[in-house]
Amino acid sequence: MRPQSLRILLINDTLGMMARRTALERHGHKVALAPSVQEGLDQLTSQTFDLVVTVYRMDNSSGQQEIEKIRQHDPQILIVVLSGYVEILGLTEQNTGADVVLSKGPHEVQNLLRAIDRLSRRRIPTKPPGSVRTGSRAPKGKTG
Numbered sequence: 001m002r003p004q005s006l007r008i009l010l011i012n013d014t015l016g017m018m019a020r021r022t023a024l025e026r027h028g029h030k031v032a033l034a035p036s037v038q039e040g041l042d043q044l045t046s047q048t049f050d051l052v053v054t055v056y057r058m059d060n061s062s063g064q065q066e067i068e069k070i071r072q073h074d075p076q077i078l079i080v081v082l083s084g085y086v087e088i089l090g091l092t093e094q095n096t097g098a099d100v101v102l103s104k105g106p107h108e109v110q111n112l113l114r115a116i117d118r119l120s121r122r123r124i125p126t127k128p129p130g131s132v133r134t135g136s137r138a139p140k141g142k143t144g
Contacts, residue, residue, distance in 0.1 A: 005028045006029050007047075007050050008029050008030065009034060009044065009053070011040035012054065012055055016108075021033060032047065041070070044077075049077065051120075052070055054067075055083060080099065082112070
């Protein structure tokens with residue numbers, strides 16, 4: 001069974017960006033690219049995304065600062081962090097604020113796809129438009 005299609009923002013300043021984009025799109029996701037932290041934040045402001053995939057160290061910004069900025073914009077957005085320094089820096093979901101932290105390496109793309117699949121299944125589905133009642137009802141047991 002294929003995971004649900006997500007709108008993913010890929011913030012990345014490395015050459016691996018295109019390989020990640022291709023893999024995500026082949027799995028049915030819609031992917032927008034941002035080659036810098038600032039461009040990623042600009043896109044988050046102008047568009048809606050379900051998930052952000054980013055590398056931990058970019059530009060002159062630390063990964064922690066980047067995650068904090070993303071969370072300030074949207075506290076509920078899912079964040080996957082990729083880093084070649086996971087073990088050296090002791091990066092975890094708890095100390096980075098990301099939903100998933102993955103090591104870069106030969107199995108990176110497969111691990112990324114699995115992590116996104118798990119996160120997409122964890123999301124609470126939203127009610128379709130028109131399924132929420134509007135108007136007020138008198139509380140039960142009370143009459144006018």
